[in-house]
Structures are given as structure tokens and as C-alpha cells.
Amino acid sequence: MNSKIAIIGENLVDLFKVGEKFEAHAGGSPLNVAVGLARLGEKVSYITKFSYDFLGKMLIDTLSSEKVDLSFSSVDENLHTALAFAFVDKDKIPTFEIWNQCTADSSITWQEISKVELDDFEAVHFGSILLATPAAEAILKFVQKAKSLGKFITFDPNYRPRVAQNEKKYLEVLQAGWSLANVVKCSFEDAKALFDLNTMDDVVKLIKKKDVPTLLTCGSEGSYVIEEGKVTHVPAYKTRVIDTTGCGDAFTAGFIYSLSQHDFFLKRDLLIEAARFGNATAAIAAQKIGAITSFAHVRDIRKFMEEVN
8 A cells, every 4th residue: 555645844964974074965854754655665745945056956866766756845046955964973873963044944934835735645744853943833834734634643853952043942843743743753862852851761651641652762672652551662673783874764664654554543553563664674774874875665674574583
């Protein structure tokens, strides 16, 4: 089954430090998810605003080559592309310095995206650092409209400190986004930072109170399905880790794909199945450098799951 999924969010270029040089890769969490879902065979429309510069063209070419529909996106003739400088530590964990203010994607307005015809879409995914910019209000309004029309909403806060000029407003937007979702995917590290908590018990307790089905990812420990007050651990797959950049987005694409195969029906065993598929998608992504370059196709993921079981 192929669902039609709309994804709205930022587009940026990840600049990975390799020796004394930086390598440019297409990036942005929702953009990564769009590519991940397209590789899994889903019909995906990405909604954003690109810059006029050569980096913007690089991003457009990348998405187009992955068969992601861009008919609802636009180009700004005056603003540039957001940049994320990535530094991978000895544990293969990336940290980012993000330049995301006064960029093309942050100038998205409600007037522009209100023209998107939502009737053909079954689901909408959103989140990440564009919610720290002036585009946040329009994006929330777009998601509210989609939910009022009965669309399935998935959300990944992908919280990053120091990317917003108004941190308080940014946190409020992320909380609002969480409340709008049918399912939330959030990493343990993001949850700790977002809610100013320290332990897994505290994070789980708070998520339970939110009463929104949540997939909490914990890197090499796997993920947890938190739904209706119950918590189920879904172990990670063993894999050779080269670079964890994009693993969270690979997981998100995997779990959305899995749920789409059941018409986005929310049932506990289907959420567990989705978390398991997301774990496998992330495990394969960890085997290569970069995000998009490491995303797998369905046949590869199925084969991987069969071989390690």
C-alpha cells in the first residue's frame, strides 16, 4: 500500500567536518524523513521554501532525484539556505552548530501554504528546527487544519537549544506540536533537554501524562512504545556503527512507513511493530556516513531483519 504523505519543514545543508575540510550534504530532519519514506516506496510531497542559491538548487536536485514531489514548495529570490556544521565525536555522535535565522525556509507564510490541497493526503509529518523561526506559526496552523480534516499527524520535536531567538516561544511551539500529533517520535536526549529532566523514569512519567502515543528512541538501547500508560521496550538490532547522523530520521521514516501499511490504525501491537521496523531502519543507517546516503529500501530492511533474527 502506498499512502500519500505531506511533510513540512526546513531544508538545510549539513557541513560535516572531515579532517580540515567540510563536506556538504543535504539535510534537515523533515527533509531526511521525506527521502527515507520515498525510498520505502511512499508517495511523498515535501513542503518548504528553498533559496535561490546553488545550495538551494542542490537540495531541489537531491529531492527530485529521490522522487519527492516539490509542487507545493517555492523558491525565495532573496534569502539563503540554512547551514548546520556537524562535528562527529569519538563515539560517532554528531553535534551541530546551526545557522537557521533569516533563511529561505524560515520565511514560509500561511498565505503560501494555505493553498496546499490536503484532500489527497492521508498523513502529515512535521517538526524540527523550523519551529524555532518565524515560520512556526504558519506551520502549526497548517497542521491544525490537516488534523481538523482527519489527517494522521506525526511529530518529531528534534529539539535543538540555541537555534531560536526566543527560546520560550520555541518551547511553547514544540509543546503545541506534541499536543496536535496522533503519534510522537522523540529521542531520549531531546526529551531530557526539552523538558529539563535527567532520568528515563522522569521522562517516561512526563510522556505518560501527555497521553499521546509516543515512540521514545534511545540509540543502542532501542526504543520504547509509550501508550495508554503502558511502556514496552523494543530492543535495538546489533549493527556496525560508522555514523549515527540521520539515524533518528531513518527511524521516523521507518515507523511512519510501517503504520501506513495498516492505514495508520493506532493499535498497541502495530506501534510495537512500527518501532521494530524503525529500529531496523536506523541500524542500517548507522552503517554509513551521512543521513540521506545511508537510508535503505524496504527489501534491504526486510532482509536485514530476517538475517539478524
